């Protein structure tokens with residue numbers, strides 16, 4: 001039998017920067033969870049659980065969060081405008097309200113069809129809606145020409161980091177723990193992640209002294225630190241920055257000439273206090289000291305993936321640029337043009353997110369009820385999980401949930417468990433998470449996937465999965481694990 005010629009590509013000759021990039025949220029554990037899911041679907045009865053719970057990823061609708069009716073009704077007409085030919089059926093059979101039909105007509109007038117490419121920066125009237133939303137939220141004007149619609153915040157971050165990082169000496173300050181989009185993209189770009197640690201003892205506070213230390217160290221090592229990422233509210237920590245915390249970061253950015261990347265995708269997932277945007281705080285400070293803060297470059301990002309919208313499969317998002325040089329803006333725009341345009345249906349969803357039904361409009365009551373039910377459910381489940389971690393699990397310490405969709409408890413494991421992990425060449429938190437998955441079907445992400453202070457161990461779980469039975473399964477597993485390695 002003749003042998004096939006070798007393939008041109010192999011693991012040793014592809015882009016090495018892709019190979020080294022790490023993205024634990026969909027890593028080995030997630031792959032194994034998927035295998036378990038398929039085995040269960042195929043009737044495998046040998047597993048000690050009957051359901052896989054993907055608590056590894058903030059994917060609300062995969063975990064049964066229901067879509068907001070108004071959004072889906074409008075989108076369905078946008079996908080199939082012929083539905084408008086029978087408005088009576090829409091109303092009488094499918095219970096579409098008149099404002100659904102009106103909104104779909106308005107959007108169709110400017111988009112014409114969701115099947116065509118749009119402007120690379122996004123549909124102009126949708127950018128106008130986003131600017132109006134930002135203005136209402138912050139009390140400061142926003143210009144539609146500074147708004148860029150994108151295919152989820154991820155694609156915005158990817159484009160921006162491509163522009164910000166010039167070569168391997170370019171560095172970006174990244175919080176630890178962080179959502180690994182940042183470190184992974186910097187790895188692919190062969191640029192430097194400059195980690196700064198959030199302070200677990202103050203419920204994962206952003207400590208500007210820690211940032212300054214990391215910055216000085218990186219500069220001494222020859223890194224050209226150009227930007228700082230702040231995730232507010234945080235992933236995986238849920239922590240929100242206060243107006244003072246934001247000022248500290250902006251002071252540092254002004255002094256050190258750092259571009260500020262404010263990842264605000266969880267801005268509506270806030271349980272304690274109020275969300276303050278970086279843009280609002282910057283505008284306030286610019287009024288007080290126009291010279292000091294006048295040239296800060298800020299990009300803030302938002303998304304349809306999280307919050308009570310939870311439509312991450314539709315890939316909608318936007319970023320707003322403030323204070324950038326016009327020649328740089330032109331290059332950002334060119335980069336976006338190379339990718340043609342963000343999904344048009346996702347752009348329409350952005351419009352619905354920033355411009356939902358208003359009081360007095362026919363769809364308002366249902367929208368409000370659905371929104372509040374999701375919001376309250378998230379908070380309830382966050383508290384149930386938090387109580388279970390803190391009250392019923394030996395050696396586990398969790399900060400009070402403040403926002404986002406995750407808890408990030410610290411776990412203190414017996415030395416025998418750490419030795420057992422070493423024996424199979426695993427990080428101890430990875431070993432723990434794998435054992436949890438094997439025993440319960442619950443998939444979490446080891447803290448090492450987000451970065452954690454040396455000598456500490458954590459895991460991240462979402463609190464999206466419905467019910468509390470799975471929380472009890474984590475508690476039972478933990479007890480058995482601790483007993484096994486005591």
Ligand SMILES: Cc1ncc(COP(=O)(O)O)c(C=O)c1O
Pocket residue numbers: 058151152153154155179181231234235263265302303304305312316317
């Ligand atoms: C902090 C943070 N930023 C960005 C994203 C990506 O969001 P999108 O679905 O809008 O790309 C996520 C997703 O989990 C996230 O947690």
